[in-house]
Amino acid sequence: MVFQTVHRTDATCKKTQPWQNRQHNSAPDLRNLHRCESGQTITVWLGAIVVMSSVLMGSAYDMSVAWMHKQWADTAAQAACTAGAMDMLYAANNGSTSTPVTAYNFLSSSSGDCATNSSNAMCYYAKLNGYASLGLTSNTPSNDVQWSMSTTQPANSNSSPTLTKTLNGVPAYMNVAVTENVPVTFMGIFAHSLGMMNSWNTIQVAGHCNCGLEGTTSSVPANTIPFVAGIIDNWGSFEPIAAVTCWSNASCSMTSSPVIGPNNPVPSNTVVPVTVGGRAAGQGGESISGSVEGDISCDGGKTWKSFDTITINVLGSSPLIGNTSCTISNTNQIYLRVAANLRLGSAGPIFPAGNSYTVQINSASVTIPGGSTTSLHITSFQNN
């Protein structure tokens, strides 16, 4: 080892320098030589190990801390992006171009920085998750949150179909980037010892998240097709129609106003299961006979097919429960209606108060009480 060639020059060792012995004796005293050098190796090695291990462990510590901050930044970015996507979903589901609270509306912007404009859900949730976004300051612990909206599906997304915009014109995708200058401890010391006084006080890490609205089932964050409201109005209109048109042993046919399903873009040949449940009934002592059938239209009300028919010939109620499906694509809407061919003993609603009518599209269902005017908002349904 090269370290062993270094000779000690301290006073103790001078007394026994081998070359001094050699002046009096022809043979050098190797034992004294060894004694003089004993401990040199361990001293040098210990010094080297301390320095090297300090550098390595200090760097490892700083990089580990930076990596932890990277995980936190990723989490904050995901939370912020999800929050923004929820606003986009809300707007899409409600045919709006604004968030529920106007002061937090960001949907009309294409991008933003939370350091200069924090009045939106992304900045709020980034802050909740530890990133107040006061803006990046060079070489100083600080952080910043930026977001941007896009009509282009992220490259790493494999969902289908690709939405360019939601029906209300709001872009369907967004990106949130959380950038942080993380303070470093040991790496700063090393850099300073090398003369780099203005560097390595911080190391920059960033977390990113792409999110948005997609048309197929996926995991994160918002995996629904943004449907506009399906409205059913005046189911209670049955009552006045029945009362007026089908009074006292009259035979009549009547058709309800259709329940109009969502009309958002869906993949071609998307099969949507539909279940309708309800009860049709006479009321009190008033008799009713005839039939009630449920109809469905998969092409926006152009053509209809019956999925269930029940015979009503008694007082009380009879169930109307049917299962069917529609194969739809693009913007076709699903219409549901009830058609009745009745002979009424006397006036009375066929969906009287106290009974109910349920429309279910996949797992989303709404129950409409009879005998009243009801507005139905089908929020969403799943494509199979």
Added chain:
Amino acid sequence: MRAIEKIKMRSSSRIERTEGGAQLSQDSFGQALIETALFSMVLVLMLALAANFVYVVYVGAGITSAGRQSATYAAQGQQATAGKALPAVSAACQIAANEVNGWAGLSSTNWGAYAASSAVGGGSWTNTSSCAGNSNSTAPTYNADPEPATFTVNAVKVSATLSPLVNFSILGKKASTILPSATYGRTVFMRQLN
């Protein structure tokens, strides 16, 4: 005569050199042994410290991941998932628990997970669930959504009190008594559209 003395001196010199070399060799072996022993102790100590530090980083990263996964899961419901029911907070809490359960050095007494969700228009957590009954299972701080009439907040808090995984002894004292224990916790907030 002088020639004979010279020969004797040379012989004597050879003998001294040989004895000195043997002694040098023996001393070197002893020195190397001591150095190796000392180096080994230092290296083992450094490795133990490094292992404990990596353990803290590993658990910290896992806790961060657990909170994120759980909070993401908790927010997947209602309009965000085509009308499917919102996951129960107990299920969300269990997601976090499953992420952490079984890790070395963690037991039911030194880590906890807590999931909570608010209701539309509410002023506090409406549903809460604790997955590990200990002092670490405290509810996360309530924060309302900025648009509380429409959105709700889900939060998952995961925390653990960590002790040295490699509990080595130095000078008769355990590392757990020398090194401080550290409590590491993260709370993740996610938004949800009802």
